[in-house]
Amino acid sequence: MHIRKSRARHAITAVALAGVAALALSACTTSGSTSGSTAATGGTVTVAVVNDLTSLNPSTPQGNVDTNGQVGYLNGAYGSGFQYIDDNYKIVHDDKFGTFEKTSDDPLTVKYTLNKADKWSDGEPVTADDMILGWAMQSGYYDSATFDEATGEVTSGTQYFTPAAGTAGIDQTAYPAVSDDNRTITLTYAKPFVDWELFNPIALPAHVLAKKAGLSFPADLTKLLKGLPKGDKAAPTAPDATLKKAADFANTGYDITAFPTDKDLLVASGPFVVSGWTPGQSITMVKNKYYAGGLKPKVDKVVFRIIPDSNAQVTALQNGEVDIINPQASADTLTALKATSATVLAGDQVSYDHLDLNFGAPVFQDPKVREAFLKTIPRQQILDSIVTPVNPKAEVLNSQIWLPSQDEYAASVKQNGSDKFDKVDIDGAKALLAGATPTVRILYNTNNPNRVDEFQAISASASKAGFKVVDAGSPDWSKLLPGGNYDASLFGWISPGAGTTMIPQLFATGGGGNNNRYNAMNDVAVKTQTTVDKDELITLEQQIDKATFADGYGLPLFQLPGIFGVSSRVDGVKYMGNQTGPFWNFWEWSVKSGK
Structure with missing residues (x-):
């Protein structure tokens, strides 16, 4: 089932996104979608959300909340890149961003290749340096930490990055092979990994983390990573100061309480970038002009309106203040929605x-x-x-x-x-x-x-x-x-x-979602990944x-249960029961002509 995010829900991470992935779930029963022939490009779609933004890195335990993850899904922070999950819970590859393929079963070997046009929102190219960083952040390769089973605290050694999804599965990989043109990496696994197709090696920008660690170029960060040995909890050594500085910034530097003055925090690889945030009120995202992937949006802007109360969401939809709502389902909310002119989409x-x-x-x-x-x-x-x-x-x-x-x-x-x-x-x-x-x-x-x-x-x-x-x-x-x-x-x-x-995330010792310190099933949970x-x-x-x-x-x-309310102004919204909610197919949204 493996799940997370609410009303305050947490998101269970599917390796790449804040939160845990579960067993493949049966498709939800839904009541359809909004569609029409009057679609136009451009315009703004406003979506009501329950929770406010707290971090621009939704992959950490404290950042693993639904709104953070949905913003991350639109801007590429652990949410988009090589693949996405559709409304039938199938993995769909985005070959326009890059390709990945399994080249061997024994040992399991997977090759990732970026397209030449891929760039970050500040114009810097997306390269293998970024994929090496993404792998390092999610694999725990350099960690030598031993954890106290009762408190979850590190008792010896070092944990560099703190991924909410944990490291199970990816921790079976060796240092990646890199192509001469710096656009391809190849991962080789020591053991099989059941969810290899969900791993996304694009995370945070290497050139930004290199800068925060005091390095001049992303290649310098890659050189550092290549030269460091694999962590050994049986014989831990002193942490590398430069990598620790980069990891500390990744772990907490993206946590925010106001719109950041440091523009490096806004650098993204996805179709949208955050352009404004008024805490407690709204988050604004605009198109990333450098995005070259296949999920190119038709609309120019997406606005998140923070409205925790379900009745207030319905009122905002009825008044035209928002176009889409995904309120906490209740009989009163459903009755109120059906009394409006909005389309109601529902499902588990x-x-x-x-x-x-x-x-x-x-x-x-x-x-x-x-x-x-x-x-x-x-x-x-x-x-x-x-x-x-x-x-x-x-x-x-x-x-x-x-x-x-x-x-x-x-x-x-x-x-x-x-x-x-x-x-x-x-x-x-x-x-x-x-x-x-x-x-x-x-x-x-x-x-x-x-x-x-x-x-x-x-x-x-x-x-x-x-x-x-x-x-x-x-x-x-x-x-x-x-x-x-x-x-x-x-x-x-x-x-x-x-x-x-989700299984090791929740039930493995040190798992990013194992907040209640339950460790009895650690070995079994880890074994599920292979x-x-x-x-x-x-x-x-x-x-x-x-x-x-x-x-x-x-x-x-x-x-x-889940319900969406969609105004007649917007086409292309389809019901989705996972952590991306109505945002899952944002590239299909359009604002009707004349509205």
């Missing part, structure tokens, strides 16, 4: 809400306390109040790996032990606690009505068993999530809908699914 999202317990928190070191708390979670009540009014056929989610629409879901539910938590069991929880009254601090997004409702329902139920639930909610929940200063968390994952990269036999892969995933319920990892709550 490859997204789910969940409660995670923090294995690094003292209160949950005792497995009996974990089980007792989970026995109090009123999942059916939460579903009935939030989702059932929109989708009467919705059901409580009983898997950490699959969604109900997937073929493997039913078989896994039969064996994973989720039935232990089918119903609230206050008496059972009390028996496990034996008179204890543990305090549990729950982190969630206070700006998200659904999360507020979830927290209140859980708090009321858990208190009946003796738990003292503390409201640790915050509008800055996404920044607090990686730190672990809480006992449990409520949020949602949303996925690209293709690949299995298991190409489908039946063997399903067996491994079933092991994880079963272990998470047995260990008290947390509980999945429900799959999220």
Whole structure:
């Protein structure tokens, strides 16, 4: 299922994009698209989004939020380049940007070639130097870090880059071979990698990171990388100061609270570039005049309007202030949308809400306390109040790996032990606690009505068993999530809908999405990335699914429904249930003539 981003949702990364990729999901049921014959080029499309911009690098744990990822999808920051995922969750190659092909199965070898016309938005060429940097950022090749399993902190050695997707799979590659014309790299894997087709070696501009590290040219950064040895956690050496400086900038230098005065932060390889940002109000993106890939937009400008409230989004659409909305689905929102002249597109999202317990928190070191708390979670009540009014056929989610629409879901539910938590069991929880009254601090997004409702329902139920639930909610929940200063968390994952990269991201030690420090399935999670036999892969995933319920990892709550509202002014919008939302086919959008 493997998913992330909300209302504040996090995005599960498919190697390249902030967030985790899941198993290939079944296509969503949708209600169509907007289309017409009156399309014109030019114009502006305004889209309402729930969350504000926090970083221009959506690949880090703290930057891995839906709006950051959607901006990154348009400007090429881990979102576009060699491939994209369509609304059938199929991987589509963009050969106009560059080509990539598997040239050998044993060993797995993949060749990436840039087109000569590729340039960054500042006019600098996109070269193999950029691909070498992208590989270094995502492979962990130079890392020698050992992590504390309880806290996730580095206890020895060095971790240079901190990709939210983790490094599993790409960490099996040797230093890439580079062509003489500096436009091609070839990756050779020591082991098979099931999601090799999702890896995108274009990330941040090498010439910018070289500059921030005190180097004159991107070739100097490549020379440094080529000369450094592979990291060895068994015998870590002192970190290279120059690479550390470049990595530190990649990790945190793109996090912003105002429109950057440093224009280097705006350099992009995708079809659009960020041209303005008023925090809390809007983000403006304009066409990248140097973009030479195949996803060339018809419109000149895309504006993100930050409108957290669903009803306010509908009102803005009705008043012509925005053209597209993707609000949190509710019965009231759907009714209000249908009363407007907008086209309503609906379907399932490859997204789910969940409660995670923090294995690094003292209160949950005792497995009996974990089980007792989970026995109090009123999942059916939460579903009935939030989702059932929109989708009467919705059901409580009983898997950490699959969604109900997937073929493997039913078989896994039969064996994973989720039935232990089918119903609230206050008496059972009390028996496990034996008179204890543990305090549990729950982190969630206070700006998200659904999360507020979830927290209140859980708090009321858990208190009946003796738990003292503390409201640790915050509008800055996404920044607090990686730190672990809480006992449990409520949020949602949303996925690209293709690949299995989410598994180590969530369940491997040091995984970019393993915020709750659950490490029991580390070896199995890592093995999923090199298991190409489908039946063997399903067996491994079933092991994880079963272990998470047995260990008290947390509980999945429900799959999220999705709705778009689209004004008659815009054509080309199609429903998409993954983390890119309505932006997934932005190059097909057009503003109707005369409007």
